[in-house]
Amino acid sequence: MAEALVSVVLQQLASITLEQIEEEVNLVVGVDQEVQNLILHLQAVQGLLQDAEERQVKEANVKNWLYNLKDASYQINDVLDEWNTAILKHHMEKQEKEGENNDLVLAKRNKVRFSIPSFLGNILIYFGQIGDRIIMRHDIAKRIKEINERLTWIAILRNNYNFQSTVRGTEQVERSKTTSFVDVSTIIGREKEKAEIIRTLKSESGDQLVIPIVGMGGLGKTAFAQSVYNDQNVTTHFHERIWVCVSDPFEEIKIAQAIIEVLKKDDDRKNSNVFQILLNCISENIRDKKFLLILDDVWNPTESNWKQLKAALQNGDKNSRILVTTRKNNVANMMGETNDHMINLNKLSDRDCLELFRRIAFFDKEIDETKLFDEDIKTKIAKKVDGLPLAAKTLASLMRYKKTRKEWVAVLESKMWELEEVEQQVFQSLLLSYYDLTPAVRQCLLFCAVFPKDYKFDRNELIECWMSQEYLSMKGDREKERMIGQQYFDNLVMRSFFQDFVKDENDDIKSCKMHDIVHDFVQFLTKNECFIMEVVESGKEKNMVVDNKVRHLNLMSTYNDSFPVSIYNNCKGLRTLVISTSELLPLPSDSFSKLKSIRTLKLNKNSIKEVPESIGGLVHLRYLDLSFNRELKELPDSVGNLFNLETLRLMCCYGLREVPVSIRKLVNLKHLYISGCEWLKLPKEIGRLRNLQILDCLYLQDGGEDDDGIFKLGDLGNLEQLQGSLYIANLKSAKDGSEAKNAELVNKKNLLHLTLHFRYFSGDAETAKDEEILNGFQVHTNLESLTIWNYHSTNLCPSWMMSCHNLRRLEFYDVPFCGVLAPLGKLPSLEYLEINRMESVKKVGVEFLGITGETPQTLINSFPKLKELRFHFMEEWEEWEGVEEEDSKITIMPSLLKLEIGYCERLKALPNFLGKAPLRELRIDGEDCPILAQWFETRCGMEWLKNASQVQNIKIQGKFVKKDGVGMLEED
Incomplete structure (x- = not known):
């Protein structure tokens, strides 16, 4: 995508400031003029690229011109990245040197003399480093000059094509309605x-x-x-x-x-x-x-x-x-x-197609449909979509953003419908939607072509891959890249480029897929740049990579799991390498020595036991995924040379016990994923990674000989930028409550989801520190979800919990010694509550609702926003206390929609106030609720069911008592 790529390169050139050039890492004389010439040439073609992008579909010579422009831009991107990396490396060496000098001052207090040979050796090493930097600078300057000469000719050749200049406005991305796709339950026709x-x-x-x-x-x-x-x-x-x-x-x-x-x-x-x-x-x-x-x-x-x-x-x-x-x-x-x-399956009727179109185009819009959707427009739309639901859906998603009749007519009369080169009719509507996207969002969509059909895209992984390719830094604001990525993702969702959504517990899209025709479409647009290679038998590749045009490669192998040599020779310009084999043979020691341009490297779900040292030479690498390599035991020290690395994924590397101390040099690292690495000892140097935004898990290790060298709970206080979700495991190994306080979670306003797991084994009877540690934590009031596991104290209500005014989700698992529930009814934003395995609870009283024993003097609204409530494995629970019928000052659970109770064998009855809640679903699960199941057959139970007449689905002991509002007794 030349338009977006040129914008990124222009930003890079603009960031090469005079201050950087004047530092010790400046290049040779005259390079600043070469940089200015690059800027002028790129600016000269920038406004013409929208027209060139659209014409390349049917004009081969335009496509070739664009390829040469992109290739030159990729080269500039690499050179400037190496320049910035050299500056970063210089600063780091300077800091390391200052640290060594401080150590030397301390050493001189104990030593009077120094070694002459050692001194001379250090001098020689220093001048050797200076010499290496001079050689590197001359090489960068030479390459910039060569690229400039090539770009001069490319800029001149633009005059042969009579490109039309286009000025693009800023697209406003709507984020609120990501559910504008047609659900499978509403399939039409x-x-x-x-x-x-x-x-x-x-x-x-x-x-x-x-x-x-x-x-x-x-x-x-x-x-x-x-x-x-x-x-x-x-x-x-x-x-x-x-x-x-x-x-x-x-x-x-x-x-x-x-x-x-x-x-x-x-x-x-x-x-x-x-x-x-x-x-x-x-x-x-x-x-x-x-x-x-x-x-x-x-x-x-x-x-x-x-x-x-x-x-x-x-x-x-x-x-x-x-x-x-x-x-x-x-x-x-x-x-x-x-x-x-x-x-x-035949094509849909025009009527059904238009109904599908209308539902999407006018989804949640306050627009008079008749002004846009008249008979003439309907006829044109029916002709364009020709009975194909996907075409109707795609075109409707585009029209959602067109506010006037003039804009609608312009889309329906576009020349895109006349392209003979477009093989499938659906492609025409996809092309219209595609070119209506901003250049940056187009880039993000096309990147998806490197993954196979039916691939499940994890939203966060995909956004981090976009980041690694510098697709999200269009405005130069590196701090907001993830937010921009979420906006781009939502935009593609609303344009119907993704489907089959899976949502998390917070109702956010967690993963999705791409329709196979949309996948064909993105591969159609990227067939020279994105490539999937399949090795089907020993020494024979189904799809052979033939030249250096390939930028994004997915190596998929079923029968031969070796690393194809052809990649080294034909793909030196690779920026993405995904290896999707399950039994990859050991990587050669020089695996990455020729693949210098890689930004994104996915080696997950393989059988890698050792990562070659040569990985440290990938100076452009920003994303490294080694997850699910279960036999991987260590990382090479050279990982510390990946100065630009932003994302490191090590999830479920069960054999991994430590990472090298050199990780401290990864100053640009933003995302570190280690879930599943339960025995991994993180070095204390992790605390120096001040840009770290995501640390998904922290497995605290019990003390040992190297206890002072490992990352501890209190070291979280150094990571001021943490956000998203954090899981802290084995909290019982923390020294005391002061460590929890030193974690300074109260200062992490963007940390929204927290899980506190106190011990790996429920049978562990040590309880003395649990309450002290839990009370030691202080969290920011922005916290939205909290989960507590294997907590062995009798008190489960730290003072800070009641101040969590934005807490929407709360879960407790395996809290065996706590017999009284906290006054959780006071939490004003709580929507989901699950209590599981609280074996000492015998009675749930009104204190749980936040009500004292006295007659209330003011109105009380208990659990005002609670929608779903679950109790499971409460083995001693006998009574759930109700409230006085005539107490009109108390409102309880006015938003409750679902109640689920399972394996509570001694519970006798449900409280009266639940009959007044707006329940839609009641489930009494498991064979171990016999007393409660029997209660429903008594007069009191029948009276309760009568009062709860609004419940649509009641399921007791695996049988439906009521389903979809109709009384029945039926095996599920």
Whole structure:
């Protein structure tokens, strides 16, 4: 994306200030003039790039001109990055030297003489470093001059194409409505087909049926299958439901592994005959079970492999079903064996397409639809989308941002609809939406092409990858990059470039996927830059990288897990390398010696035991992911040379025991992820990383010989920029409450989610310090969620908890000795409360509501915003106290929608005030609530149910008493 790249480079050039040039790291005479010439050339073409970007789709010579401009810009980007790195390295060496001099002063107090050979050696080392810096400066200056000469010709050649200058305004990103996608439960225009397929799924034919769903791309086959898969009639009919995205190629081993993962059974994947073992495991675990298996997006299965997999599946109940979605009739015929149950999805009617369009285009808008959505406009829209739901959805997402009829007409009459080079009709509406994005957001979207179809994008990971590529620093504000990334992500969500959203407990999008046609689209636009290489057999690559145009590479290997040599020779300009193999052979010692331009390196979920020292030469590296390398025991000391590193992911590296002390030099590190590394001893030097914003976990280690050298609870006080979520484990190893106070959480206003885990093992009876440590903490009032685990004191209400006025979520797990609940009803913002395994609680009294025993003199609103309440494994709990019926001054849980109680075997009844709460769902789970279940059958229990008439779903002991507002008694 030349337009955004040029903007980044211009920012870099602007940041090379005179103060930097005048320092000891200045370059040779005249380089400042070369920098000015670079700025002039780039500014000359900057305003023409919007026109060039749009014309490259159909004009090959324009595309070639853009490629040369991008290639030169990449080179400038690298050179300037090396220049800035040299400046940073110089400052760090200076600081290290000052520290050594301070140590030397202390040493001279004890030593009168110094060693002449040692002194001369230090002099020689010093002048050697000076010489290295001079050589490096001349090299940078020479490269800048060469690039300038090339850029001069590129700037001159622009005159051959008559580009039109475009001035771009600033796009206002709406963040509030990220739910403007059509939910699968509201699929439009498929009612007849859905009823037919559900009828077939539930039929007792006695034969295991394979039901193909066939249709062209963009018809919504996957969305249709999802609506069937999640339909209540289907979920209650089958014992097991399994969803597998197949895509291209059809790999029977991966499909079998995916099925096993859903069935939650272990398998021995290292055996030579993996496929047969997986088939045996599938066969055994579905024995006599009625299952529904969805094989989504099937392209090219071989008949022999499909028959083997199908044979293993036939051990289930004869009324099991297999649903296959595919674009190809020959695939449907081969897998289905008969056309009797095939579902052919046709295009939607104009009426249904327009209804889908209207729902999205006018979502939550205060606009008179009739002014924009008249019959003439409707006719044009119907013609453009041509019955394809994805085209309607994409076009509607674009029109949401067009406020006038003139803007709507301009979109519908755009020349993009006439492009013959665009292979699929959906691509035309995608192109319109794509070019309506700002250049920076376009870059972020195109980066997704390096990942395969059906890839689950973790929102935070994706944003950090964008950061590493410098896509989020368009305004030069490095501190707000993550916020900008969230805005860009939300923008792409609202434009319908993402789907299949998974949300976290705070209702924020945690992960998503990309429709396979949208994936085809981004690969269409990046086919020379983003590349997925598949090594299908020893020494033979399915997709060969042929030149240095590739900037982002994903190496996917199934059968040969070696590191292809062709990458070294053909991909020296790589900026992203993702290795997606599961059993990667040991990396060569010089693995990264030729791949100097890499910014993003993902080596997660492999079998790496050792990281080569050569990784320290990746001076541009900003993102390093080594997560889920379970046998990785250490990192090389050279990691400390990655001065630009911003993100280091080490999650679930179970064998990792320590990281090198040299990590102190990573002054730009913002994100350190170590969840799952329970025995990792962080060095105390972590406290010097003052730019660290995210430390997801801190596993406190019990004292040992090197106790003074490890990072402790109190050292958190040095990390002033921490934000997001923090999990602190093994708190019992903290010395006392002063350590908790020294952590200074009260000063971390952007730390919103906190988990305090006191001990690894519940059986640990040591309790003396728990209350002191908990009371020692002070948190900022911005805290939104708090979880406490394995706390062994009798008091669970530190003074600071009641001051958490913004606390929305509160959870307690394994608090065995606390017998009285805190007055949590006083928390004004609390929306979710879960209490689990508080084994000493016998009675939940009115103090829990924040009510004293006296008659209230003022109005009391207890739990004013609580929406969901859960109690589980309260083994001694017998009584839940109510309030006086006539007490009109007390309002209790006026927002409560869901109540869940499980494994509370002694609880006798529910309090009267719950009958007045606006409950929508009541679940009494587990076989260990017999007394409470029996109470519902008594006069009091029936009276309570009568008072709670607004409850839509009541489920007691696994049976529905009421479902969707209708009384019933039914097995779930």
